[in-house]
Amino acid sequence: MTTPQNARPAAPQGPAPAPAVAPDTADAGARARAATTAPATEAAVTIPPAPHENASRVAPGSVPSNVRKTSGSPRDGTPGTPLLSVRGLSVRFRMRGGRHIAAVADAGFDLAQGECLALVGESGCGKSVLASALLGLLPGNARTAGSALFGDVDLLTAGERTLARTVRGRRIGLVPQSPAAHLTPVRTVGAQLEETLRELTGTQKHDVRRAARAAAERAAFPVDHLDRYPHELSGGLAQRAATALALVGDAPLLLADEPTTGLDRDLVDRTVDELRRHVDEGHALLMITHDLAAAERIADRVAVMYAGRIVELADAARFFGTPGPQHPYARGLLNALPERAFTPIPGMPPELGDLPPGCAFAARCTHATDACAAQPHFADGVACHHPPAEERARA
Numbered sequence: 306m307t308t309p310q311n312a313r314p315a316a317p318q319g320p321a322p323a324p325a326v327a328p329d330t331a332d333a334g335a336r337a338r339a340a341t342t343a344p345a346t347e348a349a350v351t352i353p354p355a356p357h358e359n360a361s362r363v364a365p366g367s368v369p370s371n372v373r374k375t376s377g378s379p380r381d382g383t384p385g386t387p388l389l390s391v392r393g394l395s396v397r398f399r400m401r402g403g404r405h406i407a408a409v410a411d412a413g414f415d416l417a418q419g420e421c422l423a424l425v426g427e428s429g430c431g432k433s434v435l436a437s438a439l440l441g442l443l444p445g446n447a448r449t450a451g452s453a454l455f456g457d458v459d460l461l462t463a464g465e466r467t468l469a470r471t472v473r474g475r476r477i478g479l480v481p482q483s484p485a486a487h488l489t490p491v492r493t494v495g496a497q498l499e500e501t502l503r504e505l506t507g508t509q510k511h512d513v514r515r516a517a518r519a520a521a522e523r524a525a526f527p528v529d530h531l532d533r534y535p536h537e538l539s540g541g542l543a544q545r546a547a548t549a550l551a552l553v554g555d556a557p558l559l560l561a562d563e564p565t566t567g568l569d570r571d572l573v574d575r576t577v578d579e580l581r582r583h584v585d586e587g588h589a590l591l592m593i594t595h596d597l598a599a600a601e602r603i604a605d606r607v608a609v610m611y612a613g614r615i616v617e618l619a620d621a622a623r624f625f626g627t628p629g630p631q632h633p634y635a636r637g638l639l640n641a642l643p644e645r646a647f648t649p650i651p652g653m654p655p656e657l658g659d660l661p662p663g664c665a666f667a668a669r670c671t672h673a674t675d676a677c678a679a680q681p682h683f684a685d686g687v688a689c690h691h692p693p694a695e696e697r698a699r700a
């Protein structure tokens with residue numbers, strides 16, 4: 306049963322494809338750290354600049370820092386130029402015995418500068434695998450298909466040298482799911498921030514201590530803890546340290562993988578608001594989360610994943626307000642919230658290695674019919690044979 310807890314209805318639900326996800330999480334931290342310290346000498350590709358480098362690339366309507374946009378933003382439905390364009394993204398893991406796990410299937414979305422897309426769904430639905438694919442951080446037994454265009458770079462086919470020297474850390478900042486694996490264990494947080502500042506921003510030695518303190522404060526990391534090593538931090542503090550490191554490079558695209566895990570609600574709000582401030586400055590943010598309250602607070606659009614597929618892609622105001630989600634699973638997620646119907650979704654998600662041929666949600670769906678034995682196509686923002694009647698009437 307899906308049991309909502311503390312405004313996190315989709316928390317530890319279905320069986321996650323642990324063999325596929327766990328190894329690359331650790332790899333993500335190691336390779337992302339390496340990327341932030343590598344010299345940026347490779348220039349054979351054209352990648353969108355950071356917002357501060359070219360104001361004309363910033364989405365129309367972006368406003369100075371600390372000011373939430375009120376018009377002309379993606380929140381108001383104004384489309385921006387895609388910074389990232391993902392089409393047909395699929396990830397399959399080859400397991401022992403020839404078994405395959407389809408962790409992500411045919412995912413597609415655009416993400417513009419000055420826009421936040423929240424990718425939501427239960428644990429194990431493929432969200433983090435999708436993020437790892439975009440960063441080239443999948444383990445060796447993974448195979449990808451489709452495209453993920455970022456400037457003129459296809460993130461799915463770019464070489465490790467390009468990704469390490471020009472993309473990770475510099476053009477795509479990662480707020481990792483596992484900060485303990487991301488932080489260097491033998492160096493203090495302050496030392497890591499200072500090194501990253503020198504490498505990514507050219508901050509001079511005489512100013513780097515002050516800049517490190519400012520970077521810590523941006524992520525609500527207490528400056529009197531800068532001399533601590535990662536093992537001396539709580540999970541929440543480690544998360545904030547990793548967030549501070551991710552923001553240093555002023556990358557045009559931020560990829561936040563469960564950035565509020567382990568934080569109490571006040572710190573969730575503070576972290577989310579800080580990330581939103583970066584969006585309002587013109588950065589793009591792909592935020593992966595199972596915290597729907599955080600998604601509602603920050604997102605312009607919401608993509609809902611179930612069993613490796615994006616089943617709904619919607620404007621956040623419509624999704625969380627009126628008319629609400631179209632897909633039965635997405636409606637179930639919202640209805641599971643304590644402040645809503647507080648009604649769990651019956652049943653469990655299917656194993657990604659043993660998906661049914663048709664709609665993967667059919668066994669839990671009260672609207673299922675014989676038609677649902679066939680895979681529903683994604684059309685008009687939803688992949689369902691029977692979206693709500695009012696939506697059909699509107700179409």
Ligand code: SF4
Nearest residue numbers: 664667670677689690
């Ligand atoms: S396709 Fe059918 S089973 Fe799947 S969510 Fe829609 S109505 Fe339910």
